[in-house]
Amino acid sequence: MAAEPAVVIEILPNAAYRVELGNRERVVAHLAPGRQRSFVRLRVRDEVLVERTALDPARARIVEVVRGRSQQTGA
Numbered sequence: 001m002a003a004e005p006a007v008v009i010e011i012l013p014n015a016a017y018r019v020e021l022g023n024r025e026r027v028v029a030h031l032a033p034g035r036q037r038s039f040v041r042l043r044v045r046d047e048v049l050v051e052r053t054a055l056d057p058a059r060a061r062i063v064e065v066v067r068g069r070s071q072q073t074g075a
Helices: 033-037 069-073
Strands: 004-012 016-021 026-031 047-052 059-066
Touching (some): 016 047, 016 059, 026 047
Antiparallel strands (some): 004 016, 047 059
């Protein structure tokens, strides 16, 4: 599956996040297993790339956190 850009809009229990895709659709996403090993803390309005599951289109997996220039400099 291809990764789609999304924005975190809500932090849910059990390491789940509600994200909004580019087409304004909202899905529940969790961190991909490779991301869980390295500590990643997401906040509301963080930009991520997600892959949707084929079996349930309302669920997705966060495969990458998009770090913008303002997030890298701390401003």
